[in-house]
Amino acid sequence: MTTVIKGARPYGEGDPVDVLVEDGVITAIGAVAVPEDAEIVEANGQVLLPGFVDLHTHLREPGREDTETIDSGSAAAALGGYTAVFAMANTDPVADNAVIVDHVWRRGQEVGLVDVHPVGAVTVGLKGEKLAELGTMANSQARVKVFSDDGLCVADPLLMRRALEYSTALDVVIAQHAEEPRLTVGAQAHEGERAARLGYTGWPAAAEESIVARDCLLALHANARLHVCHVSTSGTADVLRWAKDRGTKVSAEVTPHHLLLTDERLATYDPVNKVNPPLRTESDAEKLRAALAEGVIDCVATDHAPHAVQDKDTEWSAARPGMLGLQTALSIVAETMVRTGLLDWRGVARVMSERPAEIGNLADQGRPIEVGEPANLTLVDPDAEWTVRGAELASIAANTPYEGMRLPGVVTATLLRGRLTARDGKVC
Ligand SMILES: NC(=O)N[C@@H](CC(=O)O)C(=O)O
Ligand SMILES: [Zn+2]
Ligand SMILES: [Zn+2]
The missing domain is CATH 3.20.20.140 (Metal-dependent hydrolases)
Incomplete structure (x- = not known):
């Protein structure tokens, strides 16, 4: 299982880099040659966080x-x-x-x-x-x-x-x-x-x-x-x-x-x-x-x-x-x-x-975005905004106090041990 996050800015710092994820682990950061079978996530300069x-x-x-x-x-x-x-x-x-x-x-x-x-x-x-x-x-x-x-x-x-x-x-x-x-x-x-x-x-x-x-x-x-x-x-x-x-x-x-x-x-x-x-x-x-x-x-x-x-x-x-x-x-x-x-x-x-x-004493979470670390990652578009609608949230209940509010920051992808769990507002 291989994923490449293309053009992300880890911690919102520096120039965009590619992040190669293989078998749940970050294996390369920089300019990455994309393997043929890889799933590609276009980050377009978005912020990459643990x-x-x-x-x-x-x-x-x-x-x-x-x-x-x-x-x-x-x-x-x-x-x-x-x-x-x-x-x-x-x-x-x-x-x-x-x-x-x-x-x-x-x-x-x-x-x-x-x-x-x-x-x-x-x-x-x-x-x-x-x-x-x-x-x-x-x-x-x-x-x-x-x-x-x-x-x-x-x-x-x-x-x-x-x-x-x-x-x-x-x-x-x-x-x-x-x-x-x-x-x-x-x-x-x-x-x-x-x-x-x-x-x-x-x-x-x-x-x-x-x-x-x-x-x-x-x-x-x-x-x-x-x-x-x-x-x-x-x-x-x-x-x-x-x-x-x-x-x-x-x-x-x-x-x-x-x-x-x-x-x-x-x-x-x-x-x-x-x-x-x-x-x-x-x-x-x-x-x-x-x-x-x-x-x-x-x-x-x-x-x-x-x-x-x-x-x-x-x-x-x-x-x-x-x-x-x-x-x-x-x-x-x-x-x-x-x-x-x-x-x-x-x-x-x-x-x-x-x-x-x-x-919480979790050894595999909250780790630095570095080669050899587990690929538990979140990609955030810092410039995008969205409007909260309780009925559209994934929870069964809808009791959000932010109903109708326009808020900054959109999570565009989440990876759990290298596997995409959410992308562009949809669960994978
Ligand atoms: N925060 C709350 O108002 N309610 C919590 C309980 C709690 O966190 O104290 C709940 O379980 O509904
Ligand atoms: Zn409480
Ligand atoms: Zn509580």
Whole structure:
């Protein structure tokens, strides 16, 4: 199997080069003599990046296949430029044992569009009462590397401490959904002026920041690795900066929607904008962008959260939180980080591929675009624009907050181990 990407600019730098891919590996970069049987991808000077890695995806299989499956979610991922995704454990049944995680891993490999790495639950049934069998999942066929109760916080500090302690022996990472539940009872939107005006119960910034501070201290004392899911406040970025300065092994992600959208959207009353943690203020979004550029926040993760119409298209208080993200992530990063000059394309490779691969402990992802490296690659047309239509996205659900928006940056091809998984907006 041979593919030649003709005239691409790795990391958007330098003159266009040809990239020869044979049997899943990059075998030549430069002016390449095209072998006869080769598949040719005309890049026309587009930006070539390592395939994106999403540390935070909800694929809803098993349990809610009416909203997303490993099949449909893998298609969305490939079209979005992803070559690996981590599928969260809050399925039904919960991915808290080897049977479920192995099913998710195997199904992902059968579909073959993206590596689907299951996230294992930290606690049995996400109940926050007793630890799940982390070791069994880590040593299963799926080789679980990330554990999280995402959707819910591991709120009990003793349980969180134990999980962090166990994680060191297994060389895995605990990813925390930082939300002190006592501070968010009945919460509907960011606690601030806008929620107050509309009469929504607030979700205070301190509910996130207090858990992040607590967990950073627990991780530091346990010498364990902690990953903070969907950072949403500027205060959390300050806590992370402080913790990193002290040598805490903490990493963090920000979602595209927290980089772009704010609680100004509340005024629409449209529950498509309801998400957990909630959309915050303009000042938060601005500081999150700066923290991502600076490296205090390590990476972008989508928190792709498909929901059925009947669970989403209701009055605000009844709607489930969450929004689609896989197919729009690159464009939102292009809009908020590249157009603003905060990141160049090498920086995009860092936050969407290299750092997430390191955090998720994937040896074959987020690799440099060099001879001898695995051909997990994404080609991006930086000058093209597209208009988002939820109904046209590959996900079964259509709950995108970007409906009708014109966005920069189009993924034109994705290669997984040298095989084209998406090309010109179509799954291969
Ligand atoms: N982000 C969300 O609003 N929802 C997620 C859960 C989560 O990430 O907390 C979901 O599973 O729907
Ligand atoms: Zn969460
Ligand atoms: Zn999530």
